[in-house]
Amino acid sequence: MTNLAVLLVVLGVASASAPIIFIGGVLLLIRVVADRWPRRVLHSLVYERVVTPRRTVAGEEVEVSLSLWNRSRLPIAWAGSDDVLSTHLLAAHGGVELSTAGPLRPFERVTRHIRIVPSRRGVHEVGPVRVRVAEHFGTHAPFVDLPDEPTTILARPLMVPVSGSSPQSAPLAQIRARRSLYVDPTLFAGVRPYQSGDPMRTIHWRATARQRTVQSKLFEPALSPQQILVVDVQTIEGPYWMLNYDEQLFEDLCVAALSMARSLIVEDAACGFAAAGFTRTALRFAYLPPRADRGQIERIGDILARLTSESSAPLTQLLAWLPRRVARGTTIVILSGRNPTSSAGVARRLQRSGFAVHYVLFEAGADALREGRQAGLSCWPGAVESDGGRPRAVVLNAQPA
Numbered sequence: 001m002t003n004l005a006v007l008l009v010v011l012g013v014a015s016a017s018a019p020i021i022f023i024g025g026v027l028l029l030i031r032v033v034a035d036r037w038p039r040r041v042l043h044s045l046v047y048e049r050v051v052t053p054r055r056t057v058a059g060e061e062v063e064v065s066l067s068l069w070n071r072s073r074l075p076i077a078w079a080g081s082d083d084v085l086s087t088h089l090l091a092a093h094g095g096v097e098l099s100t101a102g103p104l105r106p107f108e109r110v111t112r113h114i115r116i117v118p119s120r121r122g123v124h125e126v127g128p129v130r131v132r133v134a135e136h137f138g139t140h141a142p143f144v145d146l147p148d149e150p151t152t153i154l155a156r157p158l159m160v161p162v163s164g165s166s167p168q169s170a171p172l173a174q175i176r177a178r179r180s181l182y183v184d185p186t187l188f189a190g191v192r193p194y195q196s197g198d199p200m201r202t203i204h205w206r207a208t209a210r211q212r213t214v215q216s217k218l219f220e221p222a223l224s225p226q227q228i229l230v231v232d233v234q235t236i237e238g239p240y241w242m243l244n245y246d247e248q249l250f251e252d253l254c255v256a257a258l259s260m261a262r263s264l265i266v267e268d269a270a271c272g273f274a275a276a277g278f279t280r281t282a283l284r285f286a287y288l289p290p291r292a293d294r295g296q297i298e299r300i301g302d303i304l305a306r307l308t309s310e311s312s313a314p315l316t317q318l319l320a321w322l323p324r325r326v327a328r329g330t331t332i333v334i335l336s337g338r339n340p341t342s343s344a345g346v347a348r349r350l351q352r353s354g355f356a357v358h359y360v361l362f363e364a365g366a367d368a369l370r371e372g373r374q375a376g377l378s379c380w381p382g383a384v385e386s387d388g389g390r391p392r393a394v395v396l397n398a399q400p401a
Contacts, residue, residue, distance in 0.1 A: 042133045042142055044072035045104075047081055051126060055154045055302070058121045059390065062153055067111040068131075070104035078134040079104050086125040089153070090117045098126065118155035121254055123280065123306055125150035156301035157254040160384075162263040164396030191215045226270035226290035228326055229300075230318065231257050232336035233277040233311045240276075240311040249337045249363055250309045252384040255391045256335055256362065261300045268292055271300075272326070276318040279306040285318055287325060319346040328354035337362045340372035340379055347377055360396065 046069040056062050066083065070076050080101030085091060091098055091114060100112040118124050127150030132143040191207045194214035207215035231253050235246040257273065264271040272290035279286045286303050288296070315336070322332065332355055334340070340347070340359045347357045360382040361368060372379035385393045 039142055041070065041072050041074050041076050041079075042131070042144060044070065045076070045079060045131060045133065046071055047129060047131050047146060047148075049083065049126065049129070049148075049151055051151045051153060054152070055156070055298075056118065058118055058155045058158055061115045061117050064098060064114050064116055064126060065111055066098060066100040066114065067109060068100060068102075068104065069109040070107060073106045075106055076104040076133055078102070079110075080132045081129055082132070083126055083129045085116065086150075088119045088122060089124045089126070090119055091115075118153060121155050121157045121251060121305055124153045124155060126153065127151055154302060154305045156298075156305045157251070157258045158391050159259050159262050159297075159301075160255065160391050160393050162259050162394045162396065164382075189218045192218050226272065226326070226329075227264060227331045227333060228272045228274055228290060228322065229257050229261055230315075230322075230332060230334045231273075231275040231277070231304075231307070232315050232334060232338060233275050233307070233309065234315060235309070235337050237338055237342075240314050243310045245309040245311075246337065247309060252362055252391070253335050253337065254304045254307065255384055256360070256382060256394045258297070258301050258304055259394045260333070260335075262297050265292060265294060265297055271296060273300045273303060274318060274322060275303075275307055276311055276313040276315060278308045278310060278312050279303060284312050285321060289325065290330070316343050316346045319343060319350060323350065323353060323355070326355075329356075331356040331358070334359045335362065335382070336360070337364060339364070339368040340377050341375050344372070344375040344377055348375075 048065075048067040048069070050065040050067075052063050052065070064083075066081060068079055068081060070079070078101065080099060083098040085098060098114055098116070100110065102110050104110060116126075127148065128145060129148065130143050130145050191204045192215065194203065194216045198216045202217045204215045204217045233245075233250070234240050235249045235253070236244045238244065261271050261273065270290040270292040273286070273288040275286045276284070277286055286307055288299055288303060291299075315334075319332070319334075332350065334343075334347075334357070336359060338361075340361065347359075350357050357378065359372060359377055359379040361372070361379055362382050362384065364381065369379050369381060380397055382397075383395045384391050385395060
């Protein structure tokens with residue numbers, strides 16, 4: 001169009017025709033305005049994106065606010081933005097992009113609120129974004145890809161009720177110790193003759209009166225003071241560096257880990273977490289020390305949201321590393337979908353060192369349970385029950401397949 005306008009102006013001058021010169025000048029002016037106007041307003045256009053909340057649960061809605069602000073004195077015939085959604089983020093309209101568009105007067109702001117849903121656990125991103133404007137004659141629409149960082153959404157696994165019990169019929173992972181440096185004053189086990197060094201508060205005065213010799217109260221060893229939930233990230237047998245995995249089994253393990261952690265913490269038990277997997281950090285192992293406060297549930301949920309399904313090391317290396325981080329007497333509960341005999345040697349060494357080690361096997365058959373128990377390991381089956389693809393409950397002591 002620019003070449004045509006210049007040609008008309010030259011032709012009008014050559015032929016001394018004022019109408020042709022006028023038409024060429026008007027076309028040339030339109031071309032200049034159409035080129036300069038959108039580029040100027042494009043650089044004065046401000047884009048904002050706000051995600052609320054940034055932390056959520058898989059399957060719950062998140063609101064995204066997209067805003068365009070015209071900070072120039074020139075009106076914009078049409079402006080729009082297109083945000084790219086990462087995999088497993090579903091927009092309300094069912095597309096893979098978030099967009100907002102419309103005309104803007106000088107210094108006007110347009111905001112659109114859109115709801116999106118993370119369909120599964122993980123770290124999801126909204127962005128990058130492309131901002132576009134159109135000139136008044138509609139001949140072209142220049143755009144710019146903004147260099148802003150994508151907004152991340154952390155989707156934790158679902159927490160569901162936990163039913164069933166451990167083989168010892170004790171609260172989950174709280175196993176009564178055979179020997180301990182400490183005793184539980186709520187677990188009265190009888191009386192015995194007084195021994196030198198017994199505290200005065202342990203003397204049983206009624207038994208002393210009956211026996212006519214000083215008697216001391218006898219208490220059972222204390223329950224295990226803290227627990228560590230270990231997720232076996234490797235879901236398929238073979239070398240861990242092959243990076244093969246069963247996606248559904250891994251998601252079930254994450255749901256079970258967070259649900260079991262909540263059931264422990266609400267009972268005032270100290271619970272920690274460990275896994276040999278990547279969490280978008282330089283650390284080889286994901287680890288949280290045992291704590292009993294309710295905030296530990298969110299911390300475990302966040303680390304499970306970041307945990308990838310690729311193993312960073314064999315389970316045996318993680319189990320050998322744990323004694324340097326937790327005290328003796330800690331109960332280690334391993335959530336796995338594989339045969340436990342591959343890590344039986346390390347588990348037995350942990351047991352001899354004063355740690356209680358138990359396996360909860362998901363999707364493991366009766367053969368795996370039998371082999372684990374024959375190897376001297378404490379194993380019991382578990383399952384994540386689903387309803388329409390959505391987890392409904394974690395069942396311990398479920399019947400193995």
